[in-house]
Amino acid sequence: MAEQEPSPLTYVPETVLKKRKDNEQAVIRRKEQAEARKLRSKENRKLQFKRAEQFIKEYRLQELDSFRLKRNKKRQKSSHETPESRLLFVTRIGGTNDMHPKTKKILYLLRLRKLFYGVFIILNNKTAKLLKVVEPYVTYGYPNLRSIKELILKKGVGRINKERIPLTDNSIIEKALGKHGIICIEDLVHEIASVGSHFMEASSFLQPFKLRAPDGGLQRMKKHFKDGGDAGNREDLINDLIQKMN
Structure with a gap:
């Protein structure tokens, strides 16, 4: 019985070979990108944890210093005035029916x-003047x-490419x-709180917070x-109103 001759190799077009090579390289790139994202995410989590600890320490020191300033001021003037703060939270409480165009x-x-x-x-000279004009239509204070x-966590919405996006992910x-x-x-809260x-x-x-009418x-x-x-200005008592409207 005669031996069978080996079949010739199947011809594969060069375009197919090139496509296979490109696909293999694409798989390798995706794998590398996924590993890089995983590593970056892990590093970010570590960084977020360290920053959160640092911010908590800073906030505690700020609260102690604020308490000290209030106590000293009460001793000097025997008043209940709140030390001036650079950060204000302003919310609109009035409509537009009888409003001057400049106010609007x-x-x-x-x-x-x-x-x-x-x-x-x-809070600066410019914003103080603006608030004075619109005071009958707004209330504000030191958050x-x-x-x-709580405002950022519950009501926070960001703006990216003209789109409003809830802050559901870091x-x-x-x-x-x-x-x-x-x-x-945590970074966003710290940046706002510390100005x-x-x-x-x-x-x-951060887009304007949509609050509800207070109870x-x-x-x-x-x-x-x-x-x-x-x-107008309700100083520290703005926090009570925020709790009712949040």
Whole structure:
């Protein structure tokens, strides 16, 4: 019986071989990218934990110092005034029916376009003048760390490429503010609370908070808070209102 000759090798077109090689390289690249993301995520978690510990320590020292300042001021003046703060939380409580165009323009400038919108701003000469003009339509004060954190966690929405995106994942914050060293919720809270060097970028990223009407409503909206109304500066007591509206 004659032996069978070996069959010739099957011809594979060069384009097919090139495609196979490209696919193999693509698989290798995806694997490397996945490993890099995994490593970066692990490193970020470690960094977030270290920063959270550092921030907690800083907040405790700030609270102790704030308490010391208040106590000293009470001893000197025997008053209940709150030391001036650079950070304010402002919320709109008045409508537009009888509003002057200039007042409406300032409210829009402060991003308070709708009723019960709230924003963080820096207290300075310019913002103090703006608040004076719109005072019958807003109330504001000095937010504490608890209020800042709860607002961002419960109501926080960021803006990326003109889209409103709820802050459900730290990657959203890292994408928008990572170049400023802000990669997670703890970083964002710290930047706002401490009025950091990138406060403007952080506050611009944060969209106005949509709050709800407080339980029991607002009785005397245009009357100043110090006179028994709701408008104007309520200093530390803004935190009580935030709890009711959050």
